[in-house]
Amino acid sequence: MSGIGKRFAGVTALRDVSLTARAGEVLALMGENGAGKSTLMKILGGVQPPDTGEIRIDGQLVTLDGVRAAKRLGISLIHQELMLAPNLDIAANIFLGSEGVSALAPLPRAAMNEKAAALLARVGLSVSPTTLVGALTVGQMQMVEIARALSTNARILIMDEPTASLSANESERLFEVIRKLRTDGVCILYISHRMEEVQMLADRVTVLRDGRWAGDLLRADATSDKIVALMVGRELSGAYFPSKEGRTAGAVILEAKDLLVPGAPAGVSFSARCGEILGFAGLVGAGRTELMTTVFGVTPARAGTMLLDGKPFAPRSPRDAIARGVYLAPEDRKHHGLVLQMSITENTTLPSLRSFSRWGRLDRAAERRVAEAEVKRMATRTPSVFQKVVTLSGGNQQKVVLGKWLAMSPRVLILDEPTRGIDVGARAEIYRHVAALAKEGIAVVVVSSDMEEVIGLCDRVLVMRERRLAGALGPGEITQARIGSLMTGAARAVAA
Amino acid sequence: MKRELGMGAALAVICLALFISNGDFLGQSNAVNTLRQISMLGIYAIGTGFVIVTGGIDLSVGSVVGLTGVIIARVSSQATGGGGHSLLLGIVVALCVALLIGLAQGLLITRLNLQPFIVTLAGMLFIRGISQTVVQGGTLSLGTSPLLGLANGGLFMHGGDPLVPWPLLIFLGVIAGGGYVLHATVFGRYLYAIGGNREAAAYSGIPVKRIETTTYVISAGLAGVAGVCYAAYIGQMSQQVGVAYELYAIAAVVLGGCSLRGGEGTVLGIVIGSAMMKVIDNGINMFQVRYQDADGVPRLWRLDANWTFIIVGSVILIAVVLDQVVHVVQAKRRLRPVEAPAAPTPSLPAV
Numbered sequence: 001m002s003g004i005g006k007r008f009a010g011v012t013a014l015r016d017v018s019l020t021a022r023a024g025e026v027l028a029l030m031g032e033n034g035a036g037k038s039t040l041m042k043i044l045g046g047v048q049p050p051d052t053g054e055i056r057i058d059g060q061l062v063t064l065d066g067v068r069a070a071k072r073l074g075i076s077l078i079h080q081e082l083m084l085a086p087n088l089d090i091a092a093n094i095f096l097g098s099e100g101v102s103a104l105a106p107l108p109r110a111a112m113n114e115k116a117a118a119l120l121a122r123v124g125l126s127v128s129p130t131t132l133v134g135a136l137t138v139g140q141m142q143m144v145e146i147a148r149a150l151s152t153n154a155r156i157l158i159m160d161e162p163t164a165s166l167s168a169n170e171s172e173r174l175f176e177v178i179r180k181l182r183t184d185g186v187c188i189l190y191i192s193h194r195m196e197e198v199q200m201l202a203d204r205v206t207v208l209r210d211g212r213w214a215g216d217l218l219r220a221d222a223t224s225d226k227i228v229a230l231m232v233g234r235e236l237s238g239a240y241f242p243s244k245e246g247r248t249a250g251a252v253i254l255e256a257k258d259l260l261v262p263g264a265p266a267g268v269s270f271s272a273r274c275g276e277i278l279g280f281a282g283l284v285g286a287g288r289t290e291l292m293t294t295v296f297g298v299t300p301a302r303a304g305t306m307l308l309d310g311k312p313f314a315p316r317s318p319r320d321a322i323a324r325g326v327y328l329a330p331e332d333r334k335h336h337g338l339v340l341q342m343s344i345t346e347n348t349t350l351p352s353l354r355s356f357s358r359w360g361r362l363d364r365a366a367e368r369r370v371a372e373a374e375v376k377r378m379a380t381r382t383p384s385v386f387q388k389v390v391t392l393s394g395g396n397q398q399k400v401v402l403g404k405w406l407a408m409s410p411r412v413l414i415l416d417e418p419t420r421g422i423d424v425g426a427r428a429e430i431y432r433h434v435a436a437l438a439k440e441g442i443a444v445v446v447v448s449s450d451m452e453e454v455i456g457l458c459d460r461v462l463v464m465r466e467r468r469l470a471g472a473l474g475p476g477e478i479t480q481a482r483i484g485s486l487m488t489g490a491a492r493a494v495a496a
Numbered sequence: 497m498k499r500e501l502g503m504g505a506a507l508a509v510i511c512l513a514l515f516i517s518n519g520d521f522l523g524q525s526n527a528v529n530t531l532r533q534i535s536m537l538g539i540y541a542i543g544t545g546f547v548i549v550t551g552g553i554d555l556s557v558g559s560v561v562g563l564t565g566v567i568i569a570r571v572s573s574q575a576t577g578g579g580g581h582s583l584l585l586g587i588v589v590a591l592c593v594a595l596l597i598g599l600a601q602g603l604l605i606t607r608l609n610l611q612p613f614i615v616t617l618a619g620m621l622f623i624r625g626i627s628q629t630v631v632q633g634g635t636l637s638l639g640t641s642p643l644l645g646l647a648n649g650g651l652f653m654h655g656g657d658p659l660v661p662w663p664l665l666i667f668l669g670v671i672a673g674g675g676y677v678l679h680a681t682v683f684g685r686y687l688y689a690i691g692g693n694r695e696a697a698a699y700s701g702i703p704v705k706r707i708e709t710t711t712y713v714i715s716a717g718l719a720g721v722a723g724v725c726y727a728a729y730i731g732q733m734s735q736q737v738g739v740a741y742e743l744y745a746i747a748a749v750v751l752g753g754c755s756l757r758g759g760e761g762t763v764l765g766i767v768i769g770s771a772m773m774k775v776i777d778n779g780i781n782m783f784q785v786r787y788q789d790a791d792g793v794p795r796l797w798r799l800d801a802n803w804t805f806i807i808v809g810s811v812i813l814i815a816v817v818l819d820q821v822v823h824v825v826q827a828k829r830r831l832r833p834v835e836a837p838a839a840p841t842p843s844l845p846a847v
Binding site for chain 2: 296298317318319321322323328330335336337338339340341342346350351353354356357360361362404
């Protein structure tokens, strides 16, 4: 691939990226969240077309017009989320869409099972091809995905974080299969965040940063330090972050002790102080969103305790949390944050609606006043407060989410990926508001996968990795290198 | 509101066409009878509307309508098979049973996370079966119960018939109450929020389950009220009373502009939808064309009553197709100034 570029809705996701991979090679692709790894692989897998650049296979210029075209050329992409139908058996999944017969012909079950069994043997999965996929472990499902890729004679196999949800044992089995495929001459492109496994498995590492090629490292050179340096090496362009001067952390307001989030391996302890911005850094899937939804009462904790203002705080629902002044602006604005076809006014007053009731009747004039005040405070760009939020841009939608919480004086405000999908201008405004809130004495918790944001905005940063707290960084310690090594586990690898 | 305007205009056109075709359409007897029919449908359609606005569905209302009358006859009728108790007791018991049915279904749906379609489908069959066992396959007569006056009586008697039948008055009360609750109260706004985005509603601290349960209680309760009216109207309670009524209610609600996805719809729309259903029903009987046959003898052409369901089905289809066309056009218009929502989040994709 050379000179690949891709823009989404005015944001450049990839710029002039080139990449070479050879038959019988494992090439690891690394980079921060948003560096463009997945986009690049989706282009190679035919999921998205590139805006610029060209792709050559065996020296031949090719156009990858859709997933089917890519498959015909021997390219198979295994997504991070497995694309299997749990209600069908293994053989049916492997040949789904490539049964080789017309839609009304009977399924050639015997032939399918036979071929499936051969493929399963190749990936070292010793279960019957007639087993329902839903009955398999995630690791076994991964093998089925690989078998499916091999069924189309894949010569280039792309794996997007295949070990993200695997146990250590399952990962080990996967690596064996990958090594076997490598000796078979298959070219494997491997996206991963895990330093150890990349160093163990990859023949070469290509690092992306901000949608650009940052560097290649051969196996021998691919030390954690060098990889992290390439991943985070950019200079901070921190001009749009508000100054941290003048913010003073007050008393501890929210304290979690051994808080056990459902599905997490261990409890997490942390505390948030009035008037400070506490950051939660980590990779996607590190368990930060889950932790915040537990604090907010969406998925109550399995164990552990929380104190709010020194008093026990154990929300069983968002309702409980809201009653105590703990609010969450969720990661997924469209699904959790807003009722899209309702107006700005209706969304703004939704959590505080009872206070607009006069003898059972909604006081629409009062609602409008509050909505207008919040629109003004947040500088939301909209023709009127009666505009449906679905028509607003991402940045303005986020301002509506913030506005609905600010209208009811937060004590602890949790912002999960507050600027995801938001353009630079709106970001700067949101940062200003967040800083202003902290100055008012509100404890602001920011979960972010954008390292620049964490560093530029937060007073203290907790780093999570694999659903555990990997480390805490105080003022003056918050650097890209430290966060980067904590979140990828490189620190551990270096120490070991 | 556009949807209500459009449906209202269509309704007016249909009424006008029927009146021109057959002057008796607006004659006292037919007009009052049609209003009574609209009212009895509208009462429980508004209840169904509450459920549908939250994105749920209630298939049990027809069976509740039937059971209400059966219980009243069983408790209060002086005729054979009746308990001979006071009418008031019969009505109170029947309405309480209806409310309990709604509560039970609502709790099953919200507390056990069961699908409303399945729960109320089972409820529909179960309640129908209860009616069947109570009447033991036959009919229970209300005899000469004073309840019969509820359907036939009313305000402003004129030539032995009321101009405003009691069911219409009850309907007006339900419209006023339902309209107020749905459009002017916190509870009503919560219904729209839940129907629009259940998750976001929960994240905003709305007691989603409690509210949803309440909508099933309202639906069953209004089905009970309608059931009282139907009992008075029919007089003879058999297991067949109310069969498929839930489908008329859903049709009326959808015709009136509610989306089965939830989050949309108004009481006014449901009223218009109910009127549409019953006017079409009545219109099939009333519509006529005068013509002269080859011999010059004046004759009347009438619609075959067997066509009723074909026509009702077509009207519903036409309405939803038109609605979808409007939606698609609006969505296209909306897409232009905004970034495409289907595109993956651009600047910070989850890698």
